[in-house]
Amino acid sequence: MSVSTQRSAQIVFRLRAAFTAITVLLIVGIFFISVQLSRLSNAHSQITQLSVPSLIRSQELERLLSKTLILQDQIRTASTTHEIAKIEKSIDSLNTDVNELLNTTLVRSQNALLTDIGTELEEIVTSNALLFSYLTVIESSELSLLGGRDSLLRVRESFRALVEPLVIDAESILRTTLIAIDRETVNASEITDTIFSQVYNQSKLNEISFRFLATTELAEQLSLQNIDIERQVDTATIQYNIRIVVQLLTAIDKSEIQRNLARLTNELHNIIFAADGVLAQLATVADYKQQFDSYQAIQTQRISNVSEAINYVVDNATDEIFDSTAAFKNALSDAVLSVIIAATVISLIIALLSYFVVERQLNRRLSRLTDAVLRIAKGDMDHSVGVSGVDELGLMANSLEVFRDTAIKLRLSNQEMEQFAYAASHDLRSPLRAIENLALWTIEDLAPELPEEALENLNKILERAKRLSSLQTDLLEYSRAGHLESPVESVSIKLLVEDLSELLDERQLFSVICDDEINYVNTYKTPLQQILTNLINNAIKHHDKAKGVITVSVIQLDKRIEIQVHDNGPGIEQEYQERIFGLFNRLKPPDEVEGSGLGLALIRKLVKRYNGTITVVSNPSIAPGSTFIFDWPVFPADNLVLNAG
Amino acid sequence: MICSKLHKMTDTRMQKAYNAVEFLIIDDDDVSIMAIQRSMRKLSLANPVKVARNGLEALEVLKNSVGADNKLPPFIITLDLSMPKMNGLEFLEHVRNDSLFNKLVIFVLTTSDAPTDIASAYDKNIAGYIVKENATETLRDALEMLNNYARLIVLPS
Numbered sequence: 001m002s003v004s005t006q007r008s009a010q011i012v013f014r015l016r017a018a019f020t021a022i023t024v025l026l027i028v029g030i031f032f033i034s035v036q037l038s039r040l041s042n043a044h045s046q047i048t049q050l051s052v053p054s055l056i057r058s059q060e061l062e063r064l065l066s067k068t069l070i071l072q073d074q075i076r077t078a079s080t081t082h083e084i085a086k087i088e089k090s091i092d093s094l095n096t097d098v099n100e101l102l103n104t105t106l107v108r109s110q111n112a113l114l115t116d117i118g119t120e121l122e123e124i125v126t127s128n129a130l131l132f133s134y135l136t137v138i139e140s141s142e143l144s145l146l147g148g149r150d151s152l153l154r155v156r157e158s159f160r161a162l163v164e165p166l167v168i169d170a171e172s173i174l175r176t177t178l179i180a181i182d183r184e185t186v187n188a189s190e191i192t193d194t195i196f197s198q199v200y201n202q203s204k205l206n207e208i209s210f211r212f213l214a215t216t217e218l219a220e221q222l223s224l225q226n227i228d229i230e231r232q233v234d235t236a237t238i239q240y241n242i243r244i245v246v247q248l249l250t251a252i253d254k255s256e257i258q259r260n261l262a263r264l265t266n267e268l269h270n271i272i273f274a275a276d277g278v279l280a281q282l283a284t285v286a287d288y289k290q291q292f293d294s295y296q297a298i299q300t301q302r303i304s305n306v307s308e309a310i311n312y313v314v315d316n317a318t319d320e321i322f323d324s325t326a327a328f329k330n331a332l333s334d335a336v337l338s339v340i341i342a343a344t345v346i347s348l349i350i351a352l353l354s355y356f357v358v359e360r361q362l363n364r365r366l367s368r369l370t371d372a373v374l375r376i377a378k379g380d381m382d383h384s385v386g387v388s389g390v391d392e393l394g395l396m397a398n399s400l401e402v403f404r405d406t407a408i409k410l411r412l413s414n415q416e417m418e419q420f421a422y423a424a425s426h427d428l429r430s431p432l433r434a435i436e437n438l439a440l441w442t443i444e445d446l447a448p449e450l451p452e453e454a455l456e457n458l459n460k461i462l463e464r465a466k467r468l469s470s471l472q473t474d475l476l477e478y479s480r481a482g483h484l485e486s487p488v489e490s491v492s493i494k495l496l497v498e499d500l501s502e503l504l505d506e507r508q509l510f511s512v513i514c515d516d517e518i519n520y521v522n523t524y525k526t527p528l529q530q531i532l533t534n535l536i537n538n539a540i541k542h543h544d545k546a547k548g549v550i551t552v553s554v555i556q557l558d559k560r561i562e563i564q565v566h567d568n569g570p571g572i573e574q575e576y577q578e579r580i581f582g583l584f585n586r587l588k589p590p591d592e593v594e595g596s597g598l599g600l601a602l603i604r605k606l607v608k609r610y611n612g613t614i615t616v617v618s619n620p621s622i623a624p625g626s627t628f629i630f631d632w633p634v635f636p637a638d639n640l641v642l643n644a645g
Numbered sequence: 646m647i648c649s650k651l652h653k654m655t656d657t658r659m660q661k662a663y664n665a666v667e668f669l670i671i672d673d674d675d676v677s678i679m680a681i682q683r684s685m686r687k688l689s690l691a692n693p694v695k696v697a698r699n700g701l702e703a704l705e706v707l708k709n710s711v712g713a714d715n716k717l718p719p720f721i722i723t724l725d726l727s728m729p730k731m732n733g734l735e736f737l738e739h740v741r742n743d744s745l746f747n748k749l750v751i752f753v754l755t756t757s758d759a760p761t762d763i764a765s766a767y768d769k770n771i772a773g774y775i776v777k778e779n780a781t782e783t784l785r786d787a788l789e790m791l792n793n794y795a796r797l798i799v800l801p802s
Contacts, residue, residue, distance in 0.1 A: 422759070430677075434677075437676055437680050437781070440781075441679070
């Protein structure tokens with residue numbers, strides 16, 4: 001037998017180990033998946049908390065930039081009042097936007113570049129205000145120049161108005177004089193002074209007129225063109241002209257006309273040279289335009305710088321969005337891939353464990369062991385158990401082998417006993433028969449010639465031989481009882497009792513009644529038949545009256561039935577009730593009642609074999625009769641047929 | 646051929662045939678043999694009876710009975726199974742392998758009721774299997790049957 005007395009717990013251990021391994025694997029898997037998920041989460045928050053705000057900010061900057069560029073363009077090309085008014089609105093709007101940006105988004109950022117951009121934008125906005133102020137100055141100067149031109153026009157017209165009559169007068173006087181001269185109405189020498197003075201005046205007038213008008217035209221032209229060098233030259237020319245005019249005017253006789261002309265000339269002079277005159281205005285415009293241009297250039301540079309910076313920021317932000325989106329995508333695909341791999345690996349490992357530990361070690365061997373147990377229970381001893389090992393299954397299998405060996409030995413011993421019983425019966429039978437026959441034949445052949453004693457002796461021989469034969473049969477039956485395999489059959493106890501009654505009571509002196517509640521039962525028929533045969537036979541044999549009543553009743557007790565055989569015979573005294581079940585015990589000597597004394601012993605052996613008990617109830621001092629009560633197994637209709645072997 | 650023979654036979658010839666049938670009792674128990682002989686007497690069977698105590702003796706008897714024409718006279722044989730030297734089944738084996746004896750009509754008359762014995766005997770083409778019980782009625786019935794058999798059945802020659 002097995003050397004170890006301590007029960008091996010290998011299978012339990014292995015199962016525990018396997019499940020622990022699986023649990024550990026699952027925990028590792030969960031941990032791994034958590035890591036992947038947290039990576040994914042990080043990538044996602046990176047996107048939402050950094051890249052996206054960054055992108056939004058850069059987009060705001062770009063918008064601002066484009067606004068600035070548009071404004072810049074507007075400023076550069078502004079000329080009309082309407083446009084300048086629009087610029088004022090745009091400047092205010094940009095100012096507001098920049099301030100808002102500085103106060104909110106850029107304030108929160110730590111980036112040096114963004115701070116610089118903010119500073120630059122601030123300066124741009126400030127410069128815009130300055131540029132705007134220049135524009136307004138330029139505009140007002142130009143408006144003044146417009147006024148100046150109107151004045152020049154007016155003065156010219158006034159001059160013309162003033163001078164032309166004079167010219168016409170002078171011409172008419174000259175003409176009249178000449179005509180007079182011609183007509184000799186006047187004295188030429190007298191008139192000559194007049195004519196000379198007229199001509200002299202006229203030429204002076206012409207020059208004045210020429211110079212005056214030239215000046216106005218020049219001034220007009222100047223106001224329109226405003227080129228620096230030309231302005232200087234023309235200014236000198238104008239000054240010269242006006243001086244000449246003034247000179248000439250002083251040479252002229254003082255008259256109202258001369259005073260008016262002087263006045264106009266003065267006016268002209270003022271228009272051109274006053275502090276807010278044309279020239280002054282022209283200088284302002286030129287000056288301011290220059291300043292405007294230089295500032296505009298600086299502004300352009302600034303804007304270009306800012307634009308570059310903003311583009312850089314935008315590119316960065318875009319790159320960052322791409323990067324973080326790509327990172328997120330990577331993290332996602334990594335996570336998915338690693339989850340798949342982890343799941344596959346874990347499943348594989350679990351499958352392998354399941355196969356090697358559970359399937360091969362346990363399931364197969366367990367099912368083989370189960371098969372072996374069922375096989376042996378059914379009675380098939382021929383195949384070995386087929387399971388080995390040092391673990392629990394192995395130990396069970398070994399024990400089962402031992403049981404199987406024992407069962408085989410038992411079967412062999414039963415077979416030996418069967419053979420012995422058969423041989424005994426067979427070998428005993430012939431000599432017994434011979435004795436019977438010889439006695440019989442002697443009696444038959446020589447009866448009349450034999451003395452009475454000899455005849456009696458021979459009869460006794462015959463009788464004893466018969467008894468011996470019947471004893472031998474009963475003994476054989478007793479020894480075989482319960483050893484033979486008896487199948488489970490469907491039995492009607494009522495019919496069985498009827499058959500037995502016919503067989504055992506040929507002349508029907510007894511009435512054998514069967515009171516059976518149940519119809520058919522599934523049970524071991526042959527031994528039951530043996531028991532009932534013996535009980536009924538006993539009842540008949542031991543009956544003291546010529547006619548008797550034997551009652552057989554059957555009731556159901558859960559998985560067994562209880563059978564009672566009652567007769568109204570003499571009954572059995574209490575002191576003998578235990579003894580009668582013993583081997584070879586008889587109540588009456590064999591001459592009175594035939595029997596080997598084995599009937600009740602046989603019945604008890606059979607009843608015990610099927611796990612029941614038999615008792616007798618009888619009290620002849622009170623009332624005659626005896627009742628034998630025993631219980632017997634029954635099976636439901638579809639029970640597994642286990643041989644009673 | 647047997648049928649035509651049957652038709653050709655007249656009553657007398659049948660009588661002759663019937664009378665000619667010999668019984669061969671093969672049994673080692675002399676009381677058994679006595680029982681059979683007594684029963685035959687009671688039934689007034691007049692057929693000649695030969696006895697053999699075992700298979701070997703039986704074969705001898707059969708060989709000695711072969712006629713000049715190398716043919717056996719008609720026999721009805723009762724055979725016990727348990728005998729010394731050569732038992733019933735062995736005797737059957739020999740007989741069925743012999744060209745001269747293989748058509749013999751043999752009834753097994755034995756105490757054994759073992760199914761294996763019955764099957765083995767029938768395997769060797771016996772005419773019938775009778776179990777000897779203690780009562781003498783069986784023997785009487787058996788012999789009556791054999792008698793009727795002998796009278797009615799045409800035996801091979």
